[in-house]
Amino acid sequence: MAARLLASRPLAHGQMQVIGLAAPPGSGKSTLAACMVARARQQGLRAATLSLDDVYLPRRQRQQLAARVHPLQATRGPPGSHDLALALSVITTLRNGQACALPRFDKLADERLPATQWPQAGAGLQLLVLEGWMLGVGPQDPAALAMPVNALEREHDADGRWRQWCNQRLAQDYPALWQQIDWLCALQPPDWDCVLGWRIEQEQRLAASQGRSGMDAAAVARFLQHLERVGRHALATLPAIAALCLQLDAQRRVVEG
Template identity: 55%
Template sequence: MAPHAHPAGFAPAFVAAVLDDALSHDSRVHGITGLQGSGKSTLSAQVAALARSRGIQVAVLSIDDVYVTRSERLQLARDVHPLLATRGPPGTHDVALACELVDALRAGKACRLPRFDKLGDDRLPASQWPVVPGSDPGQRLLIIEGWFLKTPPQMDEALATPVNALEREEDRDGRWRRHCNTALARDYPALWQRIDRLLLLHGPGFDVVPDWRWQQECALQAADPARPAMNRVQVERFVQHFERVGRQAWRTLPAIAEWTVALDAQRRPQS
């Protein structure tokens, strides 16, 4: 793979502003959302590090770490639709586990946080999950980050027209996208309701996602060169699984998030 730029981090002043915003609004569960590759994980880690430097107990939970296991996705692929073998869209997360973790962390309980191995495409065994120690429930900040936090489902009529080649060729009857939309409406609000305040990193549009996601894949490969990662063609197909909900998130979340920060194509905050 050719080297590509990957965000090294956000400016310290912006990181401090995000933490101060959470603390000033008493946001015990603080959400950070934005399209794939927008820098959510990077920003979450920076905010957590700053919080710890101030003596604040903090935990970070990514929605990417609560995917159902690979074997469960393969079962969904057999029972519902072959496209459900691919992680990412609504319907491929263990929402009940995520809610259980948020409740435990909010209550100050000790717990293990799941981890998903993206190169291996499976959840790591529980023995490899990091342990968050117990704490005073009023003194812990939980950051939850994910690409479609609080995104509402689409109306049924919006599902009729395919948004890309993947839907046209592999979901001709719309069964996969209807399943994902139903899951988004039915399962995820229980998790969304647990988020006190939401920051949206609002990129210039979904068209930048293939490049941003490719940069992520290059970074994954660089961190673990002995294991295979996706090539550019595979990444282009992979992101099509996210396009429908990603475009819905980009359209709707500015009116839902408490704070929206516009990003340019280089992920630089514009406001």
């Protein structure tokens, strides 16, 4: 799939190209992005990857948002929980041909890694693979916000204030980052319901690889409720936005596209 995506993208002429890879949590997009970078390097390109997850706001700033905006905003993931200025600064620096440190986020610790631990992208980068679960997604129609999509919204956002604020962020704050994407590919699962199993598997693999404990299945299920509204909206809208849309089966295999 990495080879196919690299072959499908339009060729860049002279400046760094940003390939966007949009896919739900646990779908394997980080692994695919790493494979794309490895394949690009085999082809002689200077390439690197950056995840939207890597620019989550530090926990302290999310807690400040929770106090100022809504308690649900303490959880990473929803619109408004990203440091968009940092993401844009990184991409601008790389587009200018300069070396740049790439932010990284520790999901098990729920905290951004210190800048001293960020990997370096060298000068003259030719390809940046930017991946994220809500990459390229626009706001919903305000009327669609009226009804809660899950228990979390019913019980903790009964008046809709949180989801309205998140929707405003999608409308006002994220387009500047989406405009940096030169070519967007979307991976589509069979439905949102299968994402829970994928994300539980991802959490288990991450914890096992690092020898630390992560979220249990119940915690993952609650975490995903923070993302469900925008996740379902992404599945409905990205096929019309992305340059390439690949349909996945329940085992994350491409079945069409």
